[in-house]
Amino acid sequence: MTTLFLMVGLPGAGKTTRARQLATEYGALRLTPDDWMIPLFGEAEADGKRDVLEGRMLWLALEAVKLSTNVVLDYGCWSQAERSAIRWLVEAEGACFRMVYLPVDDATQRTRIAHRWATTPEGTLPMTEGDILHGRAHFEEPDAAELEGHGAAAPPAGWASWREWAADRWPSFA
Template sequence: MTTLFLMVGLPGAGKTTEARRLAEQHRAIRLSPDEWMIPLFGGLEADGKRDVLEGRLLTIALEALRAGADVVVDFGCWGRDERTAIRWLAESVGASCRMRYLPVDPDTQRARIAHRWATTPHETLPMTEADILDGHAHFEEPDAAELAGRDLDAAPPGWADWRAWAAERWPSFA
């Protein structure tokens, strides 16, 4: 059985650092959208292009799982619905999903984001104080049951299943 490792946490939590370690440990394919967004578009969102890019990366993730490779999905995944959709999709191709949540407080974020900017400026973009506060206002922290993968939520009303929901959340996912 193949495994999708799902990184969860705010900017500066250490997700990409941990994703690199997991990829090496499990010989997994790491999919970190920032590493595509910055070279392609010079920004992390670029007028909705991040959602399109993530849809393509998710498609590749499922292809890799089907082909026998483990993958690390390093999107951040602030929303419970996003995380549930990705778990459902992994399980739909016979893989397991293991969530890695890295909690972080704002002071630690500020220090790490400054460290990243000082050491690897080509891999990152500056972040504002508003970005940090906005993150804490919108992040949906996973609870113990969610982290353990128990009691998967049904797809929200109006969607046949999580695949249909994912195709709208991540245009280009197929």
């Protein structure tokens, strides 16, 4: 069955390394926003363009699963709502959704980020101490139910569907 693998975790957790392995193992299209942001815009968050890029990548991922192509979506997906929306969208296309959560402790995260910056600065998005602390404060760790495949059944209050919510979250998805 066609599968979309969603990489979940903080920077430095090993998501992209694992995403590359999964892409090779499953013959999957790997979509990693970080691989596009620097070449296109020279920075990680170029005036909201990351959300626009992620929306187009999500649209492309769904087109690929419709064509029976496995996909690895390497976003990080910090919120349960993002993960639930993607799960719902993938399953609505009749594809299998697999969340790949990579937890990382504070010391390991900092070591990996420093190593990346020291060895591949041209392909690394700079991260300040504030960025690391912001990520840790805002990351919603998946609970056991979510990891077992039980995401939120309904979209957040005020949204008629997960598709509508996703179009608001990622403006270019619609």
